[in-house]
Amino acid sequence: MKDFGDATNVDQRENEGIDDDQKTEGGIILPKKQSHPPNEEHLIFLRDLYGVTTFIVGFRFVTLTDRIGKRTLKRFSYDQVIDTRGNLAVITDASRFSGLYPPKEKCGESPSPTQRDSQGKIFLTTAEGGFVKMKGTHRSQILQGLLAFINKRQRVNWFATDRRGDRPSNFFEEKKLLAASIEKAVEREATLLLQLAIDAHLLTSHPGNISYRYPPITR
Amino acid sequence: MKKRKVLVIAGGVRSIRSFGDRLPQFVGLFASFAVDTALHFLRSGDDVIFLGTEDLVARAKRGAEKGGLVGLNSRTFASIQGLIELHEALRKDNLKPDILVNAFGVSNCLVLSANAFT
Numbered sequence: 643m644k645d646f647g648d649a650t651n652v653d654q655r656e657n658e659g660i661d662d663d664q665k666t667e668g669g670i671i672l673p674k675k676q677s678h679p680p681n682e683e684h685l686i687f688l689r690d691l692y693g694v695t696t697f698i699v700g701f702r703f704v705t706l707t708d709r710i711g712k713r714t715l716k717r718f719s720y721d722q723v724i725d726t727r728g729n730l731a732v733i734t735d736a737s738r739f740s741g742l743y744p745p746k747e748k749c750g751e752s753p754s755p756t757q758r759d760s761q762g763k764i765f766l767t768t769a770e771g772g773f774v775k776m777k778g779t780h781r782s783q784i785l786q787g788l789l790a791f792i793n794k795r796q797r798v799n800w801f802a803t804d805r806r807g808d809r810p811s812n813f814f815e816e817k818k819l820l821a822a823s824i825e826k827a828v829e830r831e832a833t834l835l836l837q838l839a840i841d842a843h844l845l846t847s848h849p850g851n852i853s854y855r856y857p858p859i860t861r
Numbered sequence: 862m863k864k865r866k867v868l869v870i871a872g873g874v875r876s877i878r879s880f881g882d883r884l885p886q887f888v889g890l891f892a893s894f895a896v897d898t899a900l901h902f903l904r905s906g907d908d909v910i911f912l913g914t915e916d917l918v919a920r921a922k923r924g925a926e927k928g929g930l931v932g933l934n935s936r937t938f939a940s941i942q943g944l945i946e947l948h949e950a951l952r953k954d955n956l957k958p959d960i961l962v963n964a965f966g967v968s969n970c971l972v973l974s975a976n977a978f979t
Binding site for chain 2: 688691692695696697698699700701703781782785786788789792793796
């Protein structure tokens, strides 16, 4: 199998200290600039690579050890979904996530009942702004739920309605357009009748008026 | 139901410097989450392509009871060039994923200072 990337870059980055170029926004210290492209660029790039048919699940992990509010989690994850054109974001913070994976537990093995931890919680944010808490306290329950959610969402067919260039967007515009087309038809008909009257020598002199009633009176 | 191709991207946590002393803990968490997700997809009958470090791929393969998991080794994946290479490799084998689970740390971790919300 092909080996992607260069391992030395990791070591270099790990050995680097914390820079002073971190920006702050509303008291939150934002991720510092790195030598490689910004995080969001990677995520956006995934959409560019695989197109709209691939269901992209992102993962938002807030590294604070202190538990943060659901509203804040929702904001972070929704921003990620929108900014990166993802379909779904799995969001959690360190305190919640640690509960799912107690230390010394080997990956891929089913945890024993004693390893259950009610702290393990993750949330899902959909592209429409939905915020769903995954039910269950056991990690396999939560992962099962996550999979079911992904499966369900992946099967959804999304449609976009294309507006025709000359088609009005609302009822009033449509009504106005209809009235204008009727007026044009009436004008055309009146011109035709006038021409017919002239050709038939019905109008012998210039003075006077000619009128045409629309809609015609039905007898 | 039609078999789907699921691509799970793992790893990349080591390059987040701000973890400091907590680094091993987070590396383990991400690895576990990525491996578990891949295995759950595999058990539900999907084809899984797992991209991660050599040890992660080995772990995922160990967990895959019936096989069917394609492993791609990646020591680090923190560049767009890396993504392009992956894409090219997948396209060559006609492996466009239906579902992509990105548990890649660098792209997804929101590194905040400890007193961000105080």
